Amino acid sequence: MRVARVGGVHDLVPLIGYESDGCLFEFGTDGLPKALTTGGVPENLEIIGIAPVTLGEDPTSGYAPMIPPEKLDVIAGEIYGDPSPAMQERVLRGHAMLASFKRGKGEVFNTGTTEWAHGLAAKDPFVEVITHNLMKRFGVTKS
Numbered sequence: 795m796r797v798a799r800v801g802g803v804h805d806l807v808p809l810i811g812y813e814s815d816g817c818l819f820e821f822g823t824d825g826l827p828k829a830l831t832t833g834g835v836p837e838n839l840e841i842i843g844i845a846p847v848t849l850g851e852d853p854t855s856g857y858a859p860m861i862p863p864e865k866l867d868v869i870a871g872e873i874y875g876d877p878s879p880a881m882q883e884r885v886l887r888g889h890a891m892l893a894s895f896k897r898g899k900g901e902v903f904n905t906g907t908t909e910w911a912h913g914l915a916a917k918d919p920f921v922e923v924i925t926h927n928l929m930k931r932f933g934v935t936k937s
Contacts, residue, residue, distance in 0.1 A: 807918040813908045814847045814890035818873070829893070833873050836895045843892030845906070850886055892924075903928055 818830040819841060829839040849864045870881035890906035913921030 807913050807916045807921070809909050809913050809921070810845055810847055810890050810907050814845075815893075815904055815906045816844075816847065816889045816891045817841075817893075819844075819889070819891075829891075836897070839893055839895045841891050841893050843906070845890045846887070847890045848887055901932070903932075 817835045817839065818832055819827045820830060822828045827841040827844060829835050829841055831837050831839075849869065850866065866882035866885055867877040869885045871877040873885060874881045891904070892906050894901055894903040896902075910921065910925075914925060
């Protein structure tokens with residue numbers, strides 16, 4: 795995920811780095827993404843934003859991988875119940891999710907990336923506004 799500001803390519807802030815969180819989803823009749831409840835995804839997960847990601851690199855590309863190979867067979871087995879090469883190819887590509895869900899009396903929010911702090915440190919206005927709105931939603935105030 796990159797957040798672009800008016801001004802072009804030089805103002806891009808990389809928000810998806812080496813680690814991201816996501817889930818399987820489909821689009822509802824309203825055109826909005828709906829999480830599929832596989833792999834422990836809560837039924838009430840609300841997807842707020844999506845960015846394409848990869849769990850690894852295509853071993854047939856002819857280039858040395860920059861991303862260490864993941865245990866795609868284990869991941870495919872957990873998500874789809876099938877560790878076959880076809881299912882491994884399916885889990886190779888995915889999406890990071892900006893998402894939230896209610897649990898008990900609270901609510902969980904996940905940026906879907908470990909790089910959110912990078913966006914805050916860079917004073918990216920979009921990341922700052924989203925974070926401000928999130929803090930307001932959870933009742934956090936300046937003391």
